[in-house]
Amino acid sequence: MEIKNEAILVLDFGGQYCQLIARRVREQNVFCEIKSYKTPVEEIIKCDYKGIIFTGGSNSVYTEDAPKCDKALLESGIPILGICYGAQTLAHSLGGTVSSSEVKEYGNTSVDFNNTSMIFGNVKPRGVCWMSHTDYISKVPDGFKITAKSTDCPVAAMENVAKKLYAVQFHPEVQHTEDGNKIIRNFVYKVCGCSGDWQMSSFVTTTINDLKEKIGDKKVLCGLSGGVDSSVAAVLVHKAIGKNLTCIFVDHGMLRKDEGDEVERVFKQQFDMNLIRVNAEERFLSKLAGVSDPEKKRKIIGEEFIRVFEEEAKKIGRVDYLCQGTIYPDVVESGVGEAAVIKSHHNVGGLPDDVDFKGIVEPLRDLFKDEVRRAGLELGIPEFLVWRQPFPGPGLAIRVMGDITPEKLEILKDADAIFREEIRLAGLDRSINQYFAVLTGIKSVGVMGDGRTYDNTIALRGVTTSDFMTADWARIPYDLLAKISSRIINEVKCVNRIVYDITSKPPATIEWE
Ligand code: XMP
Numbered sequence: 001m002e003i004k005n006e007a008i009l010v011l012d013f014g015g016q017y018c019q020l021i022a023r024r025v026r027e028q029n030v031f032c033e034i035k036s037y038k039t040p041v042e043e044i045i046k047c048d049y050k051g052i053i054f055t056g057g058s059n060s061v062y063t064e065d066a067p068k069c070d071k072a073l074l075e076s077g078i079p080i081l082g083i084c085y086g087a088q089t090l091a092h093s094l095g096g097t098v099s100s101s102e103v104k105e106y107g108n109t110s111v112d113f114n115n116t117s118m119i120f121g122n123v124k125p126r127g128v129c130w131m132s133h134t135d136y137i138s139k140v141p142d143g144f145k146i147t148a149k150s151t152d153c154p155v156a157a158m159e160n161v162a163k164k165l166y167a168v169q170f171h172p173e174v175q176h177t178e179d180g181n182k183i184i185r186n187f188v189y190k191v192c193g194c195s196g197d198w199q200m201s202s203f204v205t206t207t208i209n210d211l212k213e214k215i216g217d218k219k220v221l222c223g224l225s226g227g228v229d230s231s232v233a234a235v236l237v238h239k240a241i242g243k244n245l246t247c248i249f250v251d252h253g254m255l256r257k258d259e260g261d262e263v264e265r266v267f268k269q270q271f272d273m274n275l276i277r278v279n280a281e282e283r284f285l286s287k288l289a290g291v292s293d294p295e296k297k298r299k300i301i302g303e304e305f306i307r308v309f310e311e312e313a314k315k316i317g318r319v320d321y322l323c324q325g326t327i328y329p330d331v332v333e334s335g336v337g338e339a340a341v342i343k344s345h346h347n348v349g350g351l352p353d354d355v356d357f358k359g360i361v362e363p364l365r366d367l368f369k370d371e372v373r374r375a376g377l378e379l380g381i382p383e384f385l386v387w388r389q390p391f392p393g394p395g396l397a398i399r400v401m402g403d404i405t406p407e408k409l410e411i412l413k414d415a416d417a418i419f420r421e422e423i424r425l426a427g428l429d430r431s432i433n434q435y436f437a438v439l440t441g442i443k444s445v446g447v448m449g450d451g452r453t454y455d456n457t458i459a460l461r462g463v464t465t466s467d468f469m470t471a472d473w474a475r476i477p478y479d480l481l482a483k484i485s486s487r488i489i490n491e492v493k494c495v496n497r498i499v500y501d502i503t504s505k506p507p508a509t510i511e512w513e
Contacts, residue, residue, distance in 0.1 A: 005197050008032045009049040013067045013085050015056030021173045023368055029196035030188045034332050041072045051079040051192030054086025060135050061092040069093055079164035079191045087167035094141035104134045111156045117147040119166055119186040123179035129170035130177045200374045207363050211240035218320035224249045226263035229325030231385055232376040236363045237323050238273050246274045248312045253281025254395035257417040280308050292402040294513035301394045320358040327364045389434045398513040401441035412439040414492045415458045422484045432474040435462035438512045446496035455496035463510055471505040
């Protein structure tokens with residue numbers, strides 16, 4: 001990855017807050033990237049980082065395969081801030097003592113700071129910090145002084161100013177740490193001497209210029225889904241090379257109500273982009289006819305998507321580059337072991353392996369999701385697209401339980417559109433992270449007027465989550481649920497019952513299939 005004018009490195013020792021630390025640094029307008037602790041020191045030094053932050057980690061420095069920091073890095077003169085395990089490994093490597101405590105210190109803890117330290121200069125002398133550790137530094141290495149303490153932690157922070165080495169036992173990156181942002185800011189500005197040149201407006205201009213230079217007069221192909229990432233990536237490339245970018249938008253017919261037309265309008269009319277919309281609804285529905293197994297549905301859609309894309313790409317003729325909306329969290333190795341496959345999340349935007357391109361263009365590789373959104377706004381992409389909730393590649397196919405028919409899709413699209421409209425009108429569309437309707441496949445008895453009905457049940461699902469790995473069900477106000485329920489019953493044909501899903505993830509998943 002190309003290094004910006006100034007950058008901080010987050011060295012990952014296996015901590016769960018690794019990406020959060022990087023985001024906190026970027027919030028201070030300083031570019032930041034994450035690398036594994038295994039990265040060779042020479043490679044790190046070559047990159048000319050302004051400073052390095054060692055993350056936490058789940059190990060004890062005394063376990064046999066504990067991740068270690070290379071002493072050469074500590075002697076390189078690059079400013080370093082160790083956090084939690086990062087602090088302990090720093091202390092241990094330099095001859096300090098790390099001890100094991102009987103009890104784990106966990107949660108909000110009151111910490112006393114020495115305000116003469118550069119990193120605590122403007123923080124409250126006593127503040128709440130988030131701790132999560134069993135081991136602690138019991139003796140600091142030679143040349144270090146203690147700069148913060150708590151009741152149970154004799155060395156809540158230590159530093160060696162001459163060597164530019166700093167360490168904190170608590171987590172400044174989590175919200176619960178009162179002055180955490182100030183501490184990170186002090187480190188990157190005062191200790192590392194950063195000036196804060198990472199701004200979204202300059203990212204957009206620089207990226208467009210870089211793309212112009214890289215692509216020249218060559219041709220680029222992009223699979224546009226209408227999601228945030230592919231949209232922002234495509235607009236960036238379009239601003240750089242104009243009509244030499246061709247976007248293919250495969251409408252598989254299982255998008256939300258009016259979504260295909262909206263995508264077409266924004267990219268064709270507003271941005272005047274070379275967009276090919278392939279209306280492939282019938283083709284997908286005929287492949288899916290009679291199929292009710294969720295995994296089979298996903299597989300069919302994923303494969304068909306590639307076929308359609310390939311056929312269209314062939315019509316265009318030779319292209320040199322493929323543009324993809326990869327973002328930074330996709331790039332960072334998670335370092336986590338093999339997780340059980342609950343659902344095969346076929347990335348429907350995924351492209352054929354055997355298409356021959358000169359290279360890939362991934363203009364968002366360095367960005368976190370919130371930064372992608374800011375770049376999108378900077379580029380003039382409408383808010384409804386930029387703030388769009390995630391939508392699964394297989395679309396409504398996994399929200400119609402069982403087999404799919406055009407009639408079922410229509411019922412679901414109408415119900416879902418009402419739900420989304422009401423959530424937006426109530427001003428909840430940014431606080432509920434994902435919300436949608438599901439056609440449950442259950443029919444039940446009802447009464448309308450004087451007659452008996454036997455009709456469909458729609459389930460509403462709304463969740464709050466930050467990472468979509470775990471989620472809680474959204475506490476939508478009862479009155480709003482009542483309004484949505486009566487609107488769906490009155491306005492959508494063949495629906496006589498609405499239920500609200502009150503399960504968190506786990507044990508349920510967000511989608512029903
Ligand atoms: P689950 O249902 O596994 O969903 O809790 C977590 C997030 O992933 C989305 N999702 C998918 N996205 N292809 C996708 O591109 C899929 O097959 C797929 N299945 C689930 C889901 O909408 C939620 O945001």
